[in-house]
Amino acid sequence: MKAYKVKGTTDEVTDCELCGKAELKGTVVLATLDADGNEDGGLCYFGTSCAAKAAGWTVQEVNAGVKAAKDEYRERQRAERDAMWAAQSKFLADWYLEHYGTADLHEAAKRAGMSTVRLSGEAIRAYREVQRAAEAAELEPAALVDESAEEPVAIDVPAISCPTLAEPGNIHFMTAHCVDCNAYRMAKMDVDTVESWYRSGHFSQDEYEAYMHAWATSAYRYTAGGWAVEPTIPKVIEIVAAIRRHASIAAPAVLAA
Structure with missing residues (x-):
């Protein structure tokens, strides 16, 4: 056997x-x-x-094995999420220390004369740039692309891309990271709530960046900082479009400080 x-x-x-x-x-x-x-x-x-x-x-042993496999998968996801969060937190603290002489976000924001949202946005974008550079370094030289010559990425987002959300009263779990379902959720949340869910691992990095860009360009904001810059990652662009649709934002604001 x-x-x-x-x-x-x-x-x-x-x-x-x-x-x-x-x-x-x-x-x-x-x-x-x-x-x-x-x-x-x-x-x-x-x-x-x-x-x-x-x-x-026995069937009971199969069911026990299924439960153990699911528990192992969740634990692995949690460990990976914790490792990613720890790496990002260390980078941000080091970035604040290098630029403002303190690893504390709130103290750094005071010294910079800007909001914590704006400063953390700049630091996270710096972290993203380091990640992209590391990923690019792993590619074969022939696979590298001159980003300066790239055209803006266009993503076509349908009116309702998730059949589950299209059914009244139905929605995917947050951690399923369904673009449409989480965009629907985020469209009803404020910045602090989204950041809290992001820090707890419920929203992904792409979802958080998409929300912050949609928020930064939804009105005249003087604390938007780097979040007003157009994203280039296709997944982030897709989520931004979905958030704007669910929030009934017709077009981004012309001015975002």
Whole structure:
């Protein structure tokens, strides 16, 4: 009998590979293991009962394996999010210290004579530039593109791109990062609320930057700082357009300080 490890469940494959039953709500994903108990790269998709039959387990053991896989995935996501947040926080503190002689955002904002929103926006943009430079350095020389010659990125966003949101009363979970659903949420939030959800890991970096740009260009603002600069990342541009649509912002403000 083959050895397996439960990897989780999926609704992308709905046919059981053991009994052939089709149009299931979802399937259990099992990874095949080699003689040493290591994953060998193979994946199988079974209904719950067939997963138990194939692996020689009980249905309860399959369900326990699914729960453990989901818990492991959530923990891995949390660890990655914490690592990203720690790296960003360290960069921002170092940036404030280098430019204003203090690692504290509020004290740095006082010394700079600007709001914390504007100063943090400038620091985050500096962090983004460092990330982009690091990513570009990993590319092959032939793959590098002269950004100065690039045309502005145009993203076509449909009126309602999410079928779930199109149904009254339905919306994806925040951490699913559905463009339309989270844009709908953010369109109803203020800056402090969005930043709080971003810092807790519920909104992504792209979602946060999109909201801040949409906010900075939605009216005459003298604290917008770097957030008024047009984004160039396609995902951010897409989210900005969705936020503006849900917030009924016809066009960005001409002046954003």
